[in-house]
Amino acid sequence: MKNEYEKTDSVCIRVEDVGKSFGKKQVLYDISINVNYSQILGLLGPSGSGKTTLVKIIAGVDNATRGNVFMLGEKMPKLSAMGNIGYMAQSDALFGELTAEENLRFFAALYGLKGLKRKNQINEVMEIVGLTDDLKKQVKKYSGGMKRRLSLAAALIHKPRVLILDEPTVGIDPVLRKSIWNELYNLKKEDSTIIVTTHVMDEALNCDNLGMIRDGRIIAIGTPEELLEATSSETLEGAFLYYGGKTE
């Protein structure tokens, strides 16, 4: 039944009326988003807007107070679905004492990769993020940008069908940022579905769909072109200001 549902449905990730409160403080209000297969959804918003909380709930590492998330036809959180997600957290969740290789081996093992396959995957993802020469280096000796790239490598290690990346390009130079976006397009071509959060307006233009978040609410959603057109503004910043102003 579930497989059939998955095939016939073009929606990969369905967020339904998700709300989240920490104690009395509500941080997310009635969020509903659909992400189709092989799409890149950008979540654009200032820090403190609730982006991270939202992607954590989608990735299954935080619990929603209300509402549901469905992914690949499964209701989240579900372990079988989590095996198909590559999650990159906002903080570089790496073990500083270990080398990059040991870090990746650990994360690969969590997804059941072993032996030669694991070795090949490690080499491949390190190639993508441009860290092949630093494979045997202890992570605590990495710079901030290198840690960010290694975090991305760890998220890609098991060729996940869904990628959830929380601020993946913070502290990364423009050349490398471009190559990371190229890689995201490649993954999209190979049928990966991707959610990216960012607070950089330029970067958001790269996404197929864009959700603007402010104070825990989705203030606008659509393709970047649609959003620009509807607000008759030249930049996403202008569009954000238009929608942000409207809610007050």
Next chain:
Amino acid sequence: MRVIAIVVRILLQLKHDKRTMGLMIVAPILVLTLMSFIFNGNVYHPKIGIINAPILFVNRLEDKEASVVRLDENNSEESLNLFEVDAVIDFKSGVPNIRLEGSDPAKNKAVLSLVQNIMHPFSSFETDITYLYGYENMSSFDNFGPILIGFYVFFFVFLIAGVSFLSERNTGTLERTLASPIKRWEIVVGYLLGFGIFTIIQSALIAWYSIEVLDLMMVGSFALVLIITILTAMTALSIGTFISAFAENEMQMIQFIPIVIVPQVFFSGLFDLSTMIPLLQIVGRFTPLWYSADALRNIMIRGKGWSSIAFDVLILCIYCIFFIIANILALKKHRKI
């Protein structure tokens, strides 16, 4: 499989962190060595000043290895004041008048029992003394050494496991791990086994060093000592990781020591509590360290076997399992399933 991934990772982390590994082994050994020097079991021979006493009395004092100084009434107070003597004895009409320096109860007791011993008419009779356990001139280190072994294993494992699990929460690696299809119990068991392998080595070294190098009294089975120290380490591990859920940083983890560890030391048997209110004595039965200490003493001092420590082992296992389950449930805070 994922359990093994966690175990391998923890062992690799320890391998890279040589300082922590060194401290976990060197620190307990250093403190145990110091303790063995301090409580080496040598009897204190008091220094006694004599103003006026029968020659027989003085001879007997010297027979008992007390150092005797001749004083007169004018300089006796000064000698006491300058710690040259612990007590001044002056016989007046056949009765010894003893004036003690008095600030150290142990020295007071040594002087008084010595004088009583000499004055008592029966003391000249030979008495036949036998020991059920222990031996003549058994040092106090022999008596509480077993407790210290249990205590140090508990203390260091509690701290290291707690702090390292806490930093996993804070750096986000725990969340990152939970984003994978790992089950919550696999994380907890992986932690237990990873640190468990290390603590087996640690507790074996501590126990071996205490017995072979420090010559701590040991009449029982070394294997049983190992079983108890490993169980103690496991209990400390599961309690430490559980407590770390309530600390926001390393500093707060340290602040849990006076709450979680110090009271256990008081009730562990290091101090004699038999004069305490019985109700309070029962409190000790709720601390895991009491069972660890009880079992280690039974094995090392009394040479007892499995049957007399089985209950302690059971209780330690129950503690362990209870906190393992608590840990698995505490992870629900991060992920529901």
